[in-house]
Amino acid sequence: MREKLNAFFKYVFEEELLDEIAQLGIYKEVKKGELLIDVDQRIEGIPLLLSGAIKVLREDKNGDEMVLYFLERGDTCAGSFANALSHRKCGVRGIAEKDSEVVLLPIDKIDSWMVRYKSWRDFIINSYDDRLNEIFETIDALAFMKMNQRLYKYLTDKVQVMRDTYINTTHQDIAYDLHTSRVVVSRLLKELESEGKIKVMRNKIEVLKF
DNA sequence: ACATTAAGTGATT
DNA sequence: AATCACTTAATGT
Numbered sequence: 001m002r003e004k005l006n007a008f009f010k011y012v013f014e015e016e017l018l019d020e021i022a023q024l025g026i027y028k029e030v031k032k033g034e035l036l037i038d039v040d041q042r043i044e045g046i047p048l049l050l051s052g053a054i055k056v057l058r059e060d061k062n063g064d065e066m067v068l069y070f071l072e073r074g075d076t077c078a079g080s081f082a083n084a085l086s087h088r089k090c091g092v093r094g095i096a097e098k099d100s101e102v103v104l105l106p107i108d109k110i111d112s113w114m115v116r117y118k119s120w121r122d123f124i125i126n127s128y129d130d131r132l133n134e135i136f137e138t139i140d141a142l143a144f145m146k147m148n149q150r151l152y153k154y155l156t157d158k159v160q161v162m163r164d165t166y167i168n169t170t171h172q173d174i175a176y177d178l179h180t181s182r183v184v185v186s187r188l189l190k191e192l193e194s195e196g197k198i199k200v201m202r203n204k205i206e207v208l209k210f
Numbered sequence: 211a212c213a214t215t216a217a218g219t220g221a222t223t
Numbered sequence: 224a225a226t227c228a229c230t231t232a233a234t235g236t
Binding site: 170171172182183186187189190200202203 | 215216217218219
């Protein structure tokens with residue numbers, strides 16, 4: 001556990017803090033497609049992402065959903081931090097986009113770490129800033145971008161997060177993530193293909209330009 | 211061979 | 224850009 005932490009956090013956190021995390025954190029593997037957190041679920045701990053990728057979605061009462069952003073290794077869901085402290089419920093759903101490893105940090109500790117470790121404070125504040133900026137990006141995409149641009153952004157983001165130019169997914173699943181219909185996705189994908197940006201296959205898309 | 215699921219298409223709003 | 228209604232293609236059993 002300590003080695004896994006060192007891999008990404010060696011120069012992020014102080015030694016003692018790393019020791020505490022290794023000692024108190026609960027290591028958890030989340031397989032692709034599994035739920036890490038769900039809407040209205042009580043936060044059991046702050047997740048530190050060691051490897052993999054988590055897709056974070058917003059869901060409304062009708063069950064309609066939309067992707068907000070992806071978390072990568074070294075990220076944490078800062079929103080869960082405030083929620084955890086105030087014992088509020090979570091407003092988003094987190095699903096593993098691929099097999100991932102997380103460390104769940106106990107709620108009572110993260111508070112005291114704030115005053116004891118500068119690196120922890122910085123980490124949390126940075127995390128907030130990162131998440132906020134990502135949400136701004138998605139708001140911009142929603143408000144100002146046409147569906148074809150949004151689709152392309154989605155694909156290139158996914159390439160980034162998955163570190164693979166091949167995306168295994170169906171048109172329908174993309175439609176759910178962008179909150180549109182499958183027919184539209186199919187047509188726009190074909191458009192992007194004719195522009196030479198991607199190549200579409202059954203259950204698979206290759207992103208050529210990104 | 212048949213059923214199921216993914217993807218393509220034309221027309222309509 | 225969404226929806227409908229339908230076709231075609233790929234895949235599993």
